[in-house]
Structure formats: C-alpha cells, structure tokens
Amino acid sequence: MTALLEMRSITKTFPGVKALDQVNLLVRKGEIHAICGENGAGKSTLMKVLSGVYPAGSYEGDILYDGAVAQFRSIRDSEAKGIIIIHQELALVPLLSIAENLFLGNERAQGGVINWPETFRQTEALLKKVGLNEAPGTQVGKLGVGKQQLVEIAKALSKDVRLLILDEPTAALSESDSQALLDLLLELKAQGVTSIIISHKLNEVRRVADSVTVIRDGTTVSTLNAHAEPITEDRIVRDMVGRDMAHRYPERARRAGEVVFEVSGWNVWHPEHAERQIIRDIGLTARAGEVVGIAGLMGSGRTELAMSIFGRSYGRNISGEVKVHGKRADVSDVSRAIAAGIAYVTEDRKSLGLILEETIQRNTTLANLPAVATSGVINEARETEVAEKYRAAMRIRTPSVFQKVVNLSGGNQQKVVLSKWLFTEPEVLILDEPTRGIDVGAKYEIYSIINDLSAQGKAVVMISSEMPELLGMCDRIYVMNEGAFVGELSAAEATQERIMSLIVTE
Template identity: 60%
Template sequence: MTDAILQMRGITKTFPGVKALQDVNLEVRRGEIHAICGENGAGKSTLMKVLSGVYPHGSYDGEIYFDGGLCDFAGIRDSEKRGIVIIHQELALSPYLSLAENIFLGNERAKRGLIDWTRTNAEAADLLNRVGLRENPTTTAMDIGVGKQQLVEIAKALSKEVRLLILDEPTAALNDEDSAHLLDLLRGLRDEGITCVIISHKLNEIEAVADSVTILRDGRTIETLDMRAGGVTEDRIISGMVGRDLEHRFPPHESTIGEEVLRIEDWKVHSPTQHGRVVVSEAHLTLRRGEIVGLAGLMGAGRTELAMSVFGRSYGVDISGRVFKNGKEIQIRTVGDAIRHGIAYATEDRKRYGLNLIEDIKRNVSAARLEKLANRGWVHDNEEYRVAEEFRSSLNIKAPSVASTSGNLSGGNQQKVVLAKWMFTDPDVLILDEPTRGIDVGAKYEIYGIINRLADQGKAILVISSELPELLGICDRIYALSAGRITGELSRANATPERLMAYMTTVKE
C-alpha cells in the first residue's frame, strides 16, 4: 500500500514540432511539500497543466492516478472537483472585483438563484484570515499588493476544499518578506494535511521548505530526491537540472575597461502619481566602455525609476539633471531620443513591457529599430528573417524557428529575445533591469555569458538586480541606492554583501 496521493506514469505531451514531455513519472506523497525543479523549457508547467486538466485527457499519453483512482479530466473543473487546484504564475484575479468576489468567482455562494452577500463576505473573511490577511473582503483586488494577491489566490483554492495545491513560481514577483510569509503558510497547510506541489527557480526556498524534489530535464524525469534524508544541497539540485556540475555560477570574465561613455549628474525625478514626492534625488553615476556596473537597492529604493527616467523619461515628472554621452551633454526627452543616442533599456517586466507576446520572434527582434530593415518605407521580410535567425543562433534561443510565437517560449528564451531586440539597435549603453528574474540557473549562466560578450564588444552595461550574489558575481563596480539616493560605490575587489547592505540601508538627509 503506497502512501502516494498522486502518481503520474509515462506522461508524454507533444506540441507541433516540440515534444514537451517524454515518459515522465511523478509520485507525490500524501501531506508533503513536493518541489519540481528544472531549467526553463524542461516541462514543469506543462506537466502541471496535464495534471490539472488544462491539457485534457486524450491530448497526452500516459496515466494519472489521484488518491488511488484513475483520472481522465476533461478540463480544470473536473480536477477541482477532486480537490486539485493550480495557481499559475500569472495571477488570475480580476482587479475590479472585491476579494470576496474573486475568491468565489465560479463557485458563488447563492440562495434561490441570488448571491448571498452576507454569507459570501463572512466566508471570505474567514478564508482571508486563514491565509494571514486582515483586509476587508469588500476591498478590490487592485488595491492590494502582489504578495497579498498571491495569498488571495490561496484563499480561493481553500474555498474549493483543496487536497492537492499546485503553485507555479509563487514567489517570483514577491519581495523577501512576502516570500517568507508565503512559505510559512505552505508549511501550515502541510500541517493541516494539504499536499502541495511547488515549481520554483529559487533553490534556497526549495531547500528550506520542500520534503521531496523531482528534477526534470528536457522533458524527462531525471530523479526524485528526499530532502528529509539530508545532504541535498542547491549544488546537488543544480547538477541534476543542468546535467553537469556548475563549479562557478558565473562565467569567468576579465574586463577591458575604456573611456567614459555615459555620465549622469544631479539627476532628480518626481513621482507621476504622488505630487511633490521625490523618487530619485541628486543621482550621479558613470559608465565606461567595456564595463559592467551594478545598481543595488532594496525594494522601493528607486532603481527602476532611475533607469526608466534616463531612458527617454519613460517614468517620472519634473525631471532635472544632466546626461553626458562621450563627454558631450545630450538631451533625451523621448524613448526615440534615447535609442538614437545609443541607449537601450531591457525592462524588468518582459511579459508586459519587453515583448509583444502574440507576435513571433522576428517581429519582436526588429521592433525597436524597424527602420534599419526598411527600404523606401517598406520592411524587407527576408532581411528581417535573416537578422532574427542570426540572433536565434548566436543567443541559443530554443525555438523551432523565428516564426514561433514569443508567448510560447520559456522565460529564459523570452529574455534572450528581449536582449536580441536591444542588441539589434546596436547601443553603446545597455541598461538591464533584473535580467535573470524568473529564469533557472542554466539560463542565467547563458545570460551572464551574453552580458560578458557585450562588454567585450565595448558596450557599457548597467545591471539592476535584487540578487546581491549576482551583482557581486558579474559586475566590475557597484553603486548602492537607498531612498532614491546613491549612497555608495564599490569596486569588485572591495564589494561584499555586508558592505553593500550597509549602503543600501543608509538614509542620507
């Protein structure tokens, strides 16, 4: 008699031109937190969509057994009736509905055909309290932060009497405090007997919370590790994910640093929504040819706001200060001005601002400098295809062709398309905002390699990252930002996590 609540046997799922899963096996014990790890494109999310009925029975090969019974889910409602609930990485709350309405959407508390609002709000309040939220259930979803929205999704799952909760990258968009609270909640649900399956690239969180880990690679099951037995480290998991030991998380690099390319002086930015609030104040920084410079700061420090305001004033109002390019002062009042002056900005939110997800790779690559491919006002299709194909090959973008839809790519490959788009503009200065957010260690290593190659070509690169080890691993010099002010600057030789954190928590009057 097995103690497994879930068994997936021989699962194979094929898309046109791609075998996403091949003979995958997964066994999850009752009442455990089971992690699924793998590089982007390994098949993690696809496997969970098969389990939850997003991909219905008949669209894949293999068998699923839940609580001893064979499952043939025709859709997600069938799996939810059995107590299997999935929370996707992109949250599915309606921003204009209340928390109570979101929790019971499609599962309304009704009496005689009418919604019982007293019962709805009372039950919602109980569920919110259960996940640690004190918000009024009539609060609209848009009025709470992403961390709390994630908890509302869990409350929604609990309303469906969940027995197996699947979470796809639940902490990807959360800060450290919200992430810690969510992991504590998962431990509490485990203690209540609810089984959890979590997909995450944050291996430190997996090490902290998981009882077992199943590793997928290239659509196949590699192994399942028992975390409770001890001895399973992040490096051990990485070895299974990428098929080799990563002695160094960051590729070796020797920078050849040249003359100053960009200088920002006395930069000041006001909030566009809160009148009079200064978001960035008296910022000074320089970037040199062939140099990788980091920008460190806690949430709300103003890192993204600084970058976007410099990139054609795409954030902020009442912006003042001076920008110098190759020693000469320049005026950058629009994004077009920034691109013409050789400045590129890869956003932290690739899905919303970095890519057109319903367009193919080649259209995304050419989007920022379409005029380079134009002849008498017409885009040369063959040339657009050739350019995109060169980037697909040189950046190792895993897709059947450049005609593939960008939204169907894994996170790491989407990030490479974003980089290709800005590399096509041939910038002198490249600002990368959270360039490895939400991608696995193998894809991160590739991105770091691309950054190094760009620096070797003489580009000046500014990297914004919430991960201090990342900045310490790839940057030649690091600025620290606190409350909108640059509070310190450290060379690679002098930078440590402790010194950076001291600067990041300093408040200058």
C-alpha cells in the same frame, strides 16, 4: 506516507518541440513537494498537464490521483478532485471585492440570488485561516501583492483543496511577505493539505520542502528526500544546470573599448503600488564592442530595469543618471532616449515590438520615420530602399518587404524588430530575451548579428533567461535578484553554477 499523486512517463509535444519527455513525479499525502529547474525546463507545462489546462489525450503517460487513473479534460475536472493551481500571474479581478473574488464562479446562491450574508461569513472564516485581516468588501486592487497572494490561497481553500499547487508564489513578494506565505504553507500541511511549490529560491525550498524533484530540459533529473538526507543548495543547483554548449554560439573576437553606456544610482518604484521599490540602486557599464549580460529569474526586475531606462517606459519616482559616451543622456521619454542613441528590443515582440498587420517595410522604418520623410511626408521609395537593405543584411526570409509581419516565422519577426532599431543607428542596444520563442537555427543567426554589432563598436546589453546563452555570448554578466545586482562575473569566471548560486543565496 502513501502517494496522493503519481505522474508516470508524461510526455508533451508541441509542433517541433518536446516540452516534456518521460517525466515522473510522485507526491505523498501531507507533504510539501518542491519542483525546481531553470526557466523553460518544463515545470509549468507539467502542472498544466496535471490541472487539465492540457487535457487528457493531448499528452502521453498516466496520472494516478488517490490511487486511481485520472483523466482531467479541463480545470473544472481537476478542481472537482481538490487540485487547485495558483499561477505566478494572479487570477484575481482587481475591481471586485475579496468576497466576490473568493466565490467567483462558485457563488453562494439560492434560486439564482447570491446570499451575501453567508458569502461574507464564509469569507471572514477563510481570511482568518490564511491570516489576512481585511474586510470582505475590500477591493482586491487596493491590496498589496502579498495580500493578493493570500486571497488566492483563501480562494483555493473555498474549493475544498486537497492538492495546492503554487507557481513561483514568492517571486514578487517582499521578504516579510514571503516568510508569512511559507509559514502558511506549513500550517496548511499540519491541517492535511498537500502542496506542490515551484520555486527558484532554494533557501525557501530547503526551509519547507519534504521532497524536491529537479527537472531539466523537460526530463526528470532527480528526486531528493529531505528526511533521508540533507538537501543542499549545491546539489539542487548541480542538478538544475549542466548542458553541452558546444558549437551553439559563433566565435567572436572579444575587444572592449571605451565606456559607451553608463547607468548609476538607478532606482524605480512600481507604477501602481507606491510602496514597492522595483529597482534598487543599479549601477551598470557597457563598453564599445562589449556584450554585457543580465542574468536573473523571472520577477527579478530585468525587464523593468530596461524599460525604465528606455524613456521611462516603466515605473514612477525614477532617479539616477544615464550617460552615453560620457555625456549625460536625456531618457525622460522614448523619443529622447532614441535621440540619445539608445535602442530597446522588447521581450514581447508581438505586442510591443511590431505592428503585426503592417508590412515589413513599415515596421522597419517605424522608429525613425524622419529619416525616410521629406517635409513631413514619407518617401515610399526611400522606405522601400531601407527595408530592402535590412532584409538583405538580416537575411529575412520573405518574398517581399510588402509582406505583413504576422505571416513571418518567429525568427524572421525578431530580425524585423532588430532592423527597426538598427535603423535608428544606436550606440547602445538593449536586447530583452532576443531569442525567445525561435528555433535553434534562427538563434544562431541572431547571435551572429549580435557579434556583428559588437564588431562595429556598439555596446550591447543582453537580458536572457537562458544561462547557456549568456555564457556563450557575453563578455561580462551582471546577476540580478529582487531588483538589485547581487554579483558581476567576467566571462572567465562565469558558470551556470556560480550564477545560480548568486541568485539563490543573496
């Protein structure tokens, strides 16, 4: 097969970070080419370079498409050549119909007037191609996520797709919907459509992929040809993981005490799609002085689990029991969860963790205002005293606690979020991606704070997409996949290979 796409020595740099470093990718006509790698390896960045999200001139290296040098300056440029990317977060308008979504920005119109009969006729033909038996006028928001994924593919077909790129296409799908989607990719391959699939599900990769490229830390590690030799999951896992972790994590004396935090029989359904169970019969314990990790891929349900426990901030029809120090805890809303001794540091500090236009002082006391108030009136002197205490303890780099947090670095913003929750004096601290988007030096400081908390006898539950971080910090690690725990490993047992193998084989 001849090459349809070749990306040579692609290097993409952001301020202070080299996201891609001399990456090479060759995709042949008519094949399904898988790209594998850990979260943050650079897979999506590479596809954004290809599709014009990062335009020509913003990266180094060359893109050859159909034998000619291509310089895409926008998504419109790449789509004009038949390159269509479907992101993990679907780009559909829920309140519009299937037909309206399929041809949005690509309307079937004459003289500025949409030809609805032709639009509906073409919609029916496209839906038939992807095996979706729905009326063109059906509102997209009323479809399940599996059917929405098929609508996205039909939309790509409406643009005369030659190279279809799918980013984690089955992450949010049920087993049956996933199989249907993979079958469709094989059918499209038979029709001459070339596909690139980004996926962590190695059983699915092995089922459909002709070639596999593994990227680690922004660099191409290997390209495997399924027709030349069998591609094993162990080989892909070995290429995906493996990095030097020496001296990245502070030393900590590991001494676990009594069980502080216990979750049992925890089940959660999707807040909008009543038929989708997101969390399945989770059981979890964390002891005093223990750091317990939760490993899993994006879409595995880690954040949904944390938010549902913390005051039922996510989900519906929630069932199960939470205990703190052996006593049943009322977590029916956020204020009761805080009163029960539970704190949750969200993965999205800018939208959900902080009020960016407020000061460090105000953000620090926000979750425990009664502690700085007298008769319902905030004592500003007391509030300043508390903020100064945490500024010193957390080593927040700022000229004043009256500084707006929007002006702080990511690492210092994260320290303010931690300060806010530590001021509630929790027994249990759930940390969701605690070092996301911060530099290496700030990460070490956050790790030191986590160690200090465990030394004080707190129970810490840490969710992270970075397996080396979990291995470097945690006493035990629960492995999560598709809303359920599929394994539990002690610090002595845990390796990146074992964690990834549990994720992709269960």
